[in-house]
Amino acid sequence: MTAEAIPFMDLAATHAPLAEELDEIWRSVLSRSAFIAGSEVEAFEEAFASYCERQHCVGVANGTDAIELILAALGIGGGDEVIVPANTFVASVEAIIAVGATPVFVDVEPGRLLVTADTVMAGISERTAAVLIVHLFGQPVDMDAVLDLADVTGIAVVEDAAQAHGARWRDRRAGSFGVAASFSFYPGKNIGALGDAGAVVTDDADLAARVRSIANHGRLPDEHHGHGLVGRNSRLDGLQAAVLRLKLGHLDGWNAARVELHGAYQRELASTPGVRTLSDESDAEPVHHLEVVRVADRGRVRQELTAAGVGTGIHYPLPCHFESPYRRYATEPLPVAEEAARTVLSLPMYPQLSEDAVRTVCDRLSRAVLAKSSAA
Ligand SMILES: *Cc1c(COP(=O)(O)O)cnc(C)c1O
Numbered sequence: 001m002t003a004e005a006i007p008f009m010d011l012a013a014t015h016a017p018l019a020e021e022l023d024e025i026w027r028s029v030l031s032r033s034a035f036i037a038g039s040e041v042e043a044f045e046e047a048f049a050s051y052c053e054r055q056h057c058v059g060v061a062n063g064t065d066a067i068e069l070i071l072a073a074l075g076i077g078g079g080d081e082v083i084v085p086a087n088t089f090v091a092s093v094e095a096i097i098a099v100g101a102t103p104v105f106v107d108v109e110p111g112r113l114l115v116t117a118d119t120v121m122a123g124i125s126e127r128t129a130a131v132l133i134v135h136l137f138g139q140p141v142d143m144d145a146v147l148d149l150a151d152v153t154g155i156a157v158v159e160d161a162a163q164a165h166g167a168r169w170r171d172r173r174a175g176s177f178g179v180a181a182s183f184s185f186y187p188g189k190n191i192g193a194l195g196d197a198g199a200v201v202t203d204d205a206d207l208a209a210r211v212r213s214i215a216n217h218g219r220l221p222d223e224h225h226g227h228g229l230v231g232r233n234s235r236l237d238g239l240q241a242a243v244l245r246l247k248l249g250h251l252d253g254w255n256a257a258r259v260e261l262h263g264a265y266q267r268e269l270a271s272t273p274g275v276r277t278l279s280d281e282s283d284a285e286p287v288h289h290l291e292v293v294r295v296a297d298r299g300r301v302r303q304e305l306t307a308a309g310v311g312t313g314i315h316y317p318l319p320c321h322f323e324s325p326y327r328r329y330a331t332e333p334l335p336v337a338e339e340a341a342r343t344v345l346s347l348p349m350y351p352q353l354s355e356d357a358v359r360t361v362c363d364r365l366s367r368a369v370l371a372k373s374s375a376a
Pocket residue numbers: 062063064065088089091092134160162163183184185186196197198
């Protein structure tokens with residue numbers, strides 16, 4: 001049988017309709033040699049700050065640096081603890097360790113696999129400086145309760161919004177709640193560069209200025225050879241900024257397509273035995289960066305899907321506190337994150353996917369799950 005192959009993600013399909021505009025961007029940036037800083041970066045920063053409903057945006061080299069730069073600019077470092085969910089991409093944890101702070105892993109709730117004020121509370125100690133909230137899979141965390149907890153305890157709230165460009169909790173954007181938020185524009189994110197890129201957004205002008213300075217060799221504002229602190233290089237390229245500004249105009253449309261596709265998945269899978277979907281939460285407007293379900297015997301189900309031409313992913317096969325470099329920070333069992341790591345399976349999700357393809361995926365998934373139970 002030669003079944004239609006359905007990839008997990010299709011960047012070529014995203015870029016094909018933009019080909020002429022992307023060529024024009026390349027010619028324009030090249031003709032002006034506008035490679036680093038300058039008007040393209042400023043224009044994108046202004047547009048993205050406004051999209052996120054924030055006062056300031058600083059373009060940086062990638063999403064991991066964005067987290068690290070926020071923590072560094074807040075003065076978080078040695079002796080400080082930063083709370084982080086165990087089920088996130090390791091980058092969230094790398095950034096904490098990079099500034100010399102200690103990651104404190106906490107669990108998540110089982111419906112959406114996100115932290116809550118309660119799970120965060122379990123990680124608080126006298127040394128807690130901040131919590132890094134991760135809006136995982138495009139789903140916004142319940143920020144009201146988290147902000148209340150932060151008020152009471154005095155810890156800083158930083159958001160890792162690498163998977164949640166445009167999502168809203170109640171009527172506010174993911175990335176607009178904490179003291180600052182980081183974004184990644186890795187090519188596969190909801191809005192991606194043609195390479196690596198990231199951003200920090202905040203309403204705090206001083207914090208934005210510190211991030212900008214650290215990311216640009218510690219330079220003082222408007223000075224090429226005045227260095228106010230020991231910085232590093234984590235700048236956004238002019239070329240990537242121009243590409244991102246073009247793509248930002250499409251982000252809401254792409255996100256709306258993801259919402260439709262998620263709805264189709266939910267309808268198809270509601271009555272599929274053996275497949276658990278994540279909960280929909282009425283206060284959340286997620287942007288479905290990933291379409292995650294949970295199945296038993298995932299390895300086998302995934303293999304059958306691969307054989308049937310359906311691309312899948314696993315986000316993530318191990319909770320961070322089980323990965324060897326981070327085991328030393330593991331203090332206690334985190335059962336929800338640990339169970340999720342054994343059962344999560346990410347199905348194809350990208351704006352150009354068709355609803356027909358979603359039905360095909362669900363059909364093949366339900367066969368794979370049934371094959372498994374009849375074999376058992
Ligand atoms: C992608 C991602 C990052 C890291 O972004 P990079 O641009 O790859 O450095 C951080 N956190 C989360 C949750 C991510 O998904």
